[in-house]
Amino acid sequence: DGGITQSPKYLFRKEGQNVTLSCEQNLNHDAMYWYRQDPGQGLRLIYYSQIVNDFQKGDIAEGYSVSREKKESFPLTVTSAQKNPTAFYLCASSMIYGENYEQYFGPGTRLTVT
Amino acid sequence: AQTVTQSQPEMSVQEAETVTLSCTYDTSESNYYLFWYKQPPSRQMILVIRQEAYKQQNATENRFSVNFQKAAKSFSLKISDSQLGDTAMYFCAHLPNAGNMLTFGGGTRLMVKP
Numbered sequence: 001d002g003g004i005t006q007s008p009k010y011l012f013r014k015e016g017q018n019v020t021l022s023c024e025q026n027l028n029h030d031a032m033y034w035y036r037q038d039p040g041q042g043l044r045l046i047y048y049s050q051i052v053n054d055f056q057k058g059d060i061a062e063g064y065s066v067s068r069e070k071k072e073s074f075p076l077t078v079t080s081a082q083k084n085p086t087a088f089y090l091c092a093s094s095m096i097y098g099e100n101y102e103q104y105f106g107p108g109t110r111l112t113v114t
Numbered sequence: 115a116q117t118v119t120q121s122q123p124e125m126s127v128q129e130a131e132t133v134t135l136s137c138t139y140d141t142s143e144s145n146y147y148l149f150w151y152k153q154p155p156s157r158q159m160i161l162v163i164r165q166e167a168y169k170q171q172n173a174t175e176n177r178f179s180v181n182f183q184k185a186a187k188s189f190s191l192k193i194s195d196s197q198l199g200d201t202a203m204y205f206c207a208h209l210p211n212a213g214n215m216l217t218f219g220g221g222t223r224l225m226v227k228p
Contacts, residue, residue: 033215042118042205042218043159058215090159092216101147101209103216105159 003027004106006091011111013085021076021109023091032074033092033103036060043090049074050096078111085113116141116208120219127196128227134181135191135222137206143167147209148182149216150191154202162204165189196226 004025013019025032031050035043045058049068063082068074074093078085088110092103117140127133139148150162165173165182173180177197181190193200206219 035216040221042220043216044218045215048215088157092159101211102149102161102164103209104161105151108157 004091004093004104006089006106006109008109009107011109013111013113015113016080017113018080019078019085019111019113021078021089021091021111023074023076023106024072025074025091025093025104025106026072027093027104028071029093029104030071030096031094032068033094034058034064034066034074034076035090035092037088037090037108046076046089078113085111087111116210116217118206118208118217118219120204120206120222122222123220124223124225126225126227127193129196129198131196132192132194133196133224135193135204135206135224137189137191137219139187139189139206139208139217139219141187141208141210143210146211148180148189149207149209150178150180150189151205151207151218152200152202153205153221154199159205163191193224198226198228200224201226 007022033048034046047066049055065077090108091106094103119138146167148165152160163175177194179192203221205221207216
């Protein structure tokens with residue numbers, strides 16, 4: 001099955017610890033994205049990448065870091081500098097050439113920091 | 115910067131009836147893409163329908179159709195013959211071009227009542 005996987009589904013961490021969220025896609029998509037969703041709100045972009053070894057900050061990049069060493073993988077690290085990390089995190093991917101540019105989403109990771 | 119506004123935080127509809135969800139957006143681009151996503155209680159983001167701004171014809175996907183008014187920057191979603199499974203959060207989103215960030219509205223919570 002082609003799709004986007006995120007792991008783990010639920011993640012608990014103590015304040016002050018860095019944590020890395022996994023995102024893998026086998027859709028052969030060029031671009032990948034990380035969004036944050038807070039309760040009752042829409043999604044906000046953290047980082048995105050259109051090509052391996054390159055990525056751009058979104059609206060709320062402070063306190064987060066990413067890497068794109070492989071086309072299929074785009075892990076997100078939530079650092080201790082992120083002041084309010086508890087949220088639902090969604091990874092997405094899309095083509096950047098052709099006719100279909102819609103973004104497809106993974107199932108998400110719920111991060112709770114106490 | 116693009117903004118997307120959904121003015122109806124919550125709506126309800128009787129099963130088998132028709133409901134329309136509103137969305138307005140602001141953009142300086144002449145060509146762009148618009149989407150409606152559905153987020154059921156599982157929190158998986160599911161693409162419902164897409165519209166390319168250069169196409170005058172309104173998009174339709176089975177029971178879902180849009181009313182795209184480019185001059186008014188309006189993009190409403192009509193759900194016909196509502197089903198219980200349509201109960202979800204619905205997000206309107208704007209994409210300026212391929213591989214770029216999606217800007218989401220705040221969402222409309224739709225409840226379909228039996």
